[in-house]
Amino acid sequence: MSYQDLPEIYINHLLEQAEEQPLPYILKQIPLEVGSVKAEEKKTRQGICWFDWEMRWERDMHVEKKGNADTDTIQLIFFLNHGMNWEMEHLRQPVSMEAGECCIYRDAQTSSIGDYPGGHKMLFKSLQIPVNVFDGLVGDILERDAGDRMKRILAGFHKMTMTPDMYRMIREVNNAGRYQNGLASLFLEGKILELLTVFLDTLMQPCHGIKAENGLSRTDLLMLLEIKDRIDKDSASVPGISQLAKEVHISPSKLTKGFKKLTGTSLHAYVIDQRLHHAASLLEEGQMNVSEAAMCSGYSNMSHFSAAFRKKYGVLPKNYPVGKC
Structure with a gap:
């Protein structure tokens, strides 16, 4: 399949292989004429994944993600400098994200189409937490009313404006590389949990x-x-x-x-x-x-x-x- 004639179909076909091959290997195969996508992944001992994304498409791109029966994660995404639009099969209306906003939703066998603007360098971070890990972390902490509200939030899609503390924690997560071996993993895990705490504190504030x-x-x-x-x-x-x-x-x-x-x-x-x-x-x-x-x-x-x-x-x-x- 050639990318010159049908670049979107080519890219979507290429990304489907990410389930079978390492994501960095797949991303390196994207032709520069179409765009450049980099994703640095860090993973904690609990299975929480942190992705540092840098993306630039040469033209508007519609990237399709098909549902996966093995996927059941809580997704937190932080848009640093540019937004995008999403269509998700479990939502009636498209979702529009802007720079400086973050979101949370449950990615459980959900297909979606992301509309990425061309000609812009996009920087965003994503946190993927297995549902069983998320429940283990916060299930016994949230009081009943807050726990019920969290279930309603995760049944749909919730976005909010990023706070200064979130920006600070994101920068600190990126500093994990200054430590070596097991200390880097320990630092990463602590900072990711701190970022999650800041995010949930903002999400569950009475003012919301x-x-x-x-x-x-x-x-x-x-x-x-x-x-x-x-x-x-x-x-x-x-x-x-x-x-x-x-x-x-x-x-x-x-x-x-x-x-x-x-x-x-x-x-x-x-x-x-x-x-x-x-x-x-x-x-x-x-x-x-x-x-x-x-x-x-x-x-x-x-x-x-x-x-x-x-x-x-x-x-x-x-x-x-x-x-x-």
């Missing part, structure tokens, strides 16, 4: 059920969650507190106090933290220089950017990622 808490009314909570989501998706364009309060028709005082109750940090500090996370992600991709990453993250003053970046990450942006010459 839109309940009143910490003295906040349901209306206030909805408004604050919208503001937080806006910051998470595009921190660079968030206006000052006065303008933001005016846009949502509340006082600046109520906005700042409510945001602190919801997140545990001030609105200003949260915006700065998200901007620095975004800048760090851009620098990790290696497609932008420091000035470009700063501008895209909402900084016009390079001195302020460098000082804030060094305070958070311990190095100047020009030396990030750590170890860069």
Whole structure:
């Protein structure tokens, strides 16, 4: 079968062989004229798999995944710099993911079609946890109400905005290579479990059920969650507190106090933290220089950017990622 005439059919046929041959071997067979797909796999002693994906298709690509009777895993996927669309046979509506979002679903004999945009370098991470391992880890921890909610979530598809802690944990998972032999495996397992804890904590927070808490009314909570989501998706364009309060028709005082109750940090500090996370992600991709990453993250003053970046990450942006010459 030739890839020149029917590249999508060729790629889908090629990926079907991943069930019988190692995934890295299959991916190396993808012609550069069609695209480049790399996947670095790490695996814990419990059978949890961590995939570090780097993908670029030269044209829009529809990649089909057929259901597998032997597959029953909990999938967590973190989209770092670009989104995609999915069609899953057990869902009535297509799923749309954006950069900075993550999702969880149960992959149990599920066929799907992924629509990947061409001409973009996509970076995302995926965590595959066998269902029996997942149940063993959290089954006895979640209280009854939370456990019932988790079952409902896994019966469908749930997505949310990535938090700063998730970005931090993803970077730490990638540092497992600095240890040797069994220590690397021990470090990886600990960090993956910590990432899972952060993810589930965010997923199961009362605010995701839109309940009143910490003295906040349901209306206030909805408004604050919208503001937080806006910051998470595009921190660079968030206006000052006065303008933001005016846009949502509340006082600046109520906005700042409510945001602190919801997140545990001030609105200003949260915006700065998200901007620095975004800048760090851009620098990790290696497609932008420091000035470009700063501008895209909402900084016009390079001195302020460098000082804030060094305070958070311990190095100047020009030396990030750590170890860069």
